Amino acid sequence: MLSWDPMQAPAFAESNCRLCGTTDCPAVLDCEGFQVRRCPSCTTLWCDPLRLPEDESEVESQAGSEADAPAIEDTYLSVDDTIQRENNARLDLIRDLAPPSSHPRLLEIGCMHGGFVVQAKRAGYEGHGLDISQRAVDWAAEHNPGMVSFGTLDASQPDDSLDVVAGFNVVEHMDDPGEFLDHVARVLRPGGIFVAETPAQESLYHHVLFGRAKVLQGRGSMEVGMHPGTHIFKFGRKAWTNVLRGRDFDVLDVQAKSTPLRELLAKTQTRGLVFAAGIVGFGLAQRLTGLGNRVLVAARAP
Numbered sequence: 001m002l003s004w005d006p007m008q009a010p011a012f013a014e015s016n017c018r019l020c021g022t023t024d025c026p027a028v029l030d031c032e033g034f035q036v037r038r039c040p041s042c043t044t045l046w047c048d049p050l051r052l053p054e055d056e057s058e059v060e061s062q063a064g065s066e067a068d069a070p071a072i073e074d075t076y077l078s079v080d081d082t083i084q085r086e087n088n089a090r091l092d093l094i095r096d097l098a099p100p101s102s103h104p105r106l107l108e109i110g111c112m113h114g115g116f117v118v119q120a121k122r123a124g125y126e127g128h129g130l131d132i133s134q135r136a137v138d139w140a141a142e143h144n145p146g147m148v149s150f151g152t153l154d155a156s157q158p159d160d161s162l163d164v165v166a167g168f169n170v171v172e173h174m175d176d177p178g179e180f181l182d183h184v185a186r187v188l189r190p191g192g193i194f195v196a197e198t199p200a201q202e203s204l205y206h207h208v209l210f211g212r213a214k215v216l217q218g219r220g221s222m223e224v225g226m227h228p229g230t231h232i233f234k235f236g237r238k239a240w241t242n243v244l245r246g247r248d249f250d251v252l253d254v255q256a257k258s259t260p261l262r263e264l265l266a267k268t269q270t271r272g273l274v275f276a277a278g279i280v281g282f283g284l285a286q287r288l289t290g291l292g293n294r295v296l297v298a299a300r301a302p
Helices: 053-058 069-078 082-099 115-122 135-145 177-187 204-215 236-246 259-268 273-289
Strands: 027-031 033-037 044-048 104-110 126-131 148-150 161-169 188-199 250-257 294-300
Touching: 027 148, 027 204, 033 294, 082 115, 082 161, 082 188, 082 250, 082 259, 082 294, 104 115, 115 126, 126 135, 161 177, 177 188, 204 273, 236 250, 236 259, 259 273
Parallel strands: 104 126, 104 161, 126 148, 161 188
Antiparallel strands: 027 033, 033 044, 188 294, 250 294
């Protein structure tokens, strides 16, 4: 028996893949209040429905609105030095593929407080960021004036107007990442670079949570690393390669990444010592096995 009602949120019910267009994709997991579907063509996973009924009045066109967004934003500020080191590694990859001398126009989607944009500008890029959190945009306006605007990538951005588009830990929150990628392909000039980082299907964390949920399916609510309205989609090395090649991008690099332990601790500090210890244990195991919880992908536009 299903533990969810397909008619609870009909506006957000989705059995078709929004990344490659494959129809009637099978459910691979029955969770409390939703199912997880997998596309047999591109292998992307997503929640069906994409959002729950209480989310209907809060739909954002891109990054999803979480009730605890202010707390999440404050968490990132509290580990800013750790985030800066992550950004430096991302910039190293971008500079190798698209140096500012030939690819100066950089836009980050879901930039939050604009830390990456500031670092990109110091590295020589004409960087700018977009975010749909007014709180984050206001903070950026006070601390990094002129670097961040409220909004997302949409039809208002001219064709062939950018050299680099970046999105770190944001695409998985979108209601329609396929539409977003269509805009990315449109706004990048030929030879432009797209860089994204998302949670990974290949991670140890994912395998353990999904394996447990399949064994205990139907025995109540449990964490699976995905949920309607928050972590809606899950990509991976294979999924990103399939999705981007399907849009005629040349996939240049796909890397397994792991969330820094200090960032993991900051994100779990309100969940109790046992939960935090488990998360840190996963983090250490992922580093030892190479099955990191994130994937970083870079691709060149046709």
